Amino acid sequence: MKQSVNIATIFPKYLFWDMDYSKLNLSKDKSIIIPRALYATTPETFETDILKLEALYSAKDIVKYLKLTTENISNKVCISVAKRYNVKPFLRFSL
Secondary structure, rough: OOOOHHHHHHHHHHHHHOEEEEEEEEOOHHHHHHHHHHHOOOOOHHHHHHHHHHOEEEEEEEEHHHHHHHOOOOOHHHHHHHHHOOOOOOOEEEE
């Protein structure tokens, strides 16, 4: 895994609006990068967005950090990720 990748060249800068994205480390900052990369995904962009993540991280890491995040990730994204990796569906929010 490359450690010195400029995240803004892969994902939209606005996803990291509150931090200096040039200082993010792919390994150390997985818990930030993975959820933020899927924060604004839609059914139309999901495939493109998840492929970008898969180029950087394993399916295991993607699922793990989505389950652990406190970011406002939609349940639809969580379900799409679970289907893609054939894991038990998980939700960020429940009633």
